[in-house]
Amino acid sequence: MTYCVxxxxxxxxxxxxxxxxxxGVDNIAQYRKLHFWRQPGDRVLVLLSAGNLAVTQSVxxxxxEQLASTDNSGGPTxxxxxxxxxxxRLVGDAVRDVRRQDGAALEMSKAGFSASFILGGQIGTERPRLFQIYSEGNFIEATDDTPFLQIGEHKYGKPILDRVARPEMSLGEAAKLILxxxxxxxxxxxxVGMPIDILLYERDSLDARREKRIFQDDEYFKKLSTAWSDALRSAFANIEEFKI
Known part of the structure; x- marks a missing residue:
């Protein structure tokens, strides 16, 4: 499984x-699920992927391949x-292309055709935008009312995002919240397992400069986890007991 946010x-x-x-419990591996493309001064695009690894890698x-092609016949990239x-829309089209190729065979198996993506970034002077793209190729966009998107095993991490996530947060605060x-x-x-890949994009920078892979022994993550556990225990202890 996967968790991306x-x-x-x-x-x-x-x-x-x-x-x-x-x-399966005896077949565990590590694969990068955070991908990004950049043309400094023009655009930055970041893609998170979840689902069938063969499908997401194909997308x-x-x-x-569109970017590398010397004969793209004027097609968009x-x-x-x-x-x-x-x-x-381009990512959605790529998902549909893979479905046309492999969908029928996958639907005959237990796994089925399973893939979802989060695409975000900034192009030119347009404000940064964030989309969740489904296995059918259609998508939704994040808004001020719901400024975060999740794919994969999202239910355990969602409650704190629901309570705390706000558009006016700083990048550092948001990174803390996501971790x-x-x-x-x-x-x-x-x-869901470490390491965690994290990328912070500063609005209008039009470059990807702040990226890190967080391993199990990362000092900040260990401190964050311990402090959060202690804070939760303290908050729980300070709430009046239920009585009948």
Whole structure:
């Protein structure tokens, strides 16, 4: 399984994804699920992926082949689309292309055709935008009312995001919040595992400069996890007991 989350802020975007992929308790591997493309000064696009690894890798490969092609017949690529909306449509089209190729065979198996993506970034002077793209190729966009999007094993990390996430948060606050949602998920679901890839995008920078892979022994993450556990125990102890 997978857990990926992204948060749209007034000041930019924050993305994070785990790296665990498993096909059973004795077949666990690590694969990168956070991908990004950039043309400094023009655009930055970040893609998070969850679902069938073969499907998601095919989608990413299709997008990369479009960029590498010397004979694209004028077709759009992530580096030529004029807006993030058009970029989301391009990813949706890539998902549909893979479904046309592999969908029938996968639907005959237990796994089925399973893939979902979060695409975010900024193109030119357009404000940063964030989309969730489904296995059918259609998508929704994050709003001020719901500034975060999640895919994969999201239920354990969602409650804290629902309570705390706000568009006016700083990038650092949002990164802290997202890592807390990962801490909750890691404690409750063994199919999500470290290391965690995280990327902070500063609005109008039009470059990806702040990216990190967080490993199990990361000092900040260990301190964050311990402090959050202590704070929860303290808050619980300070609430009056239920009595009948």
């Amino acid at each position: 992204a948060l749209r802020l007034d000041s930019g975007l924050v993305f994070a994804a785990d790296t665990r992929t498993n096909a 990413v490969s299709n997008l990369n 992530l580096f030529t689309v004029p807006s993030m909306y058009r970029a989301a 807390l949602s990962f801490d909750s998920t890691l404690r409750s679901n063994l199919s």
